[in-house]
Each structure stands twice: as C-alpha cells, then as structure tokens.
Amino acid sequence: MSDGLIVPCPKCGAKNRINPARLDEAVCGKCKTPIMDGKPLAVDAAGFETHVLQSAVPVVVDFWAPWCSPCRMMAPAFEQAAADLRSVRFVKLDTQAEPALASRNGIQSIPTMALFRGGRETARVSGAMNAVQIVSWVRQNLS
Secondary structure (H helix, E strand, O other), rough: OOOOEEEEEEOOEEEEEEEEHHHOEEEEOOOOOEEEOOEEEEHHHHHHOOOOOOOOOOOOEEEOOOOOOOHHHHHHHHHHHHHHHHOEEEEEEEEEOOHHHHHOOOOOOOOEEEEEEOOOOEEEEEEOHHHHHHHHHHHHHHO
C-alpha cells in the first residue's frame, strides 16, 4: 500500500499510512483511535503544522475565539458538518490563544473558515454559517 495517504492520528499524532478508499474505517496503528472520527479537532500552532499544513486529506479550519458570539453560535453547525463529511478533517484554531498564527494566515474577522489541500489554502469564507451551508461550501470547493 505504498500509495496510501499519510494521515496523523487526531489523538496521539502518530502518522498512519491509510488506503484512501478506506479512510472512513481507518484506525491509528498506535493508539487504535479512529483516524477520521467526524469530530472537530482543536489545534494549537504545532497541531496546525501537523494536522493542516502536513495533511494528505483536505482540512477545514475554523478560525474562532471564545469571546466571539457568532463563533460560539456556529460551533454546533461546524460539529455537524464534521460528522457529515468524514473524508475531510475539521479543525478549530483559537485566534485569541494563537494570534501570531491567525495573523500569518491573514485572519481579519471571525469566524473565518479556510479549506486547505496539500497544506495550501484553496478557499476561504467569513461569517457564521449553518451546517448545510458549511457542507455545501466544502463540497463546492472540493470539486
């Protein structure tokens, strides 16, 4: 399976070679956690590097902050979208805790979602969305 995707485990960070056709069934070889568990993963700067910039799977990043009411209102919709699109990794980056990373990514308003493929940003949208809108936005930008 030399053509498999290298995907880090959301729990222990171990890199796993995964058959793309079986991504939704894959478990970590080290800790046995599902690789794509359908839940958003909170990341810091190191986690952003591992789970976003080095990711072999598409990643949707929610740039948010705990004091932001629209961000908190969108959180359940983001979780639902993650459950609906299990072939995409969903991560949350707290811009208050990681202001330098938010600045490097040009985040000027929150909530902002960015889609990354192969470690590069390919799409961005700002403003709160419901789960249907998030899923539609991701699918549109993956095709």
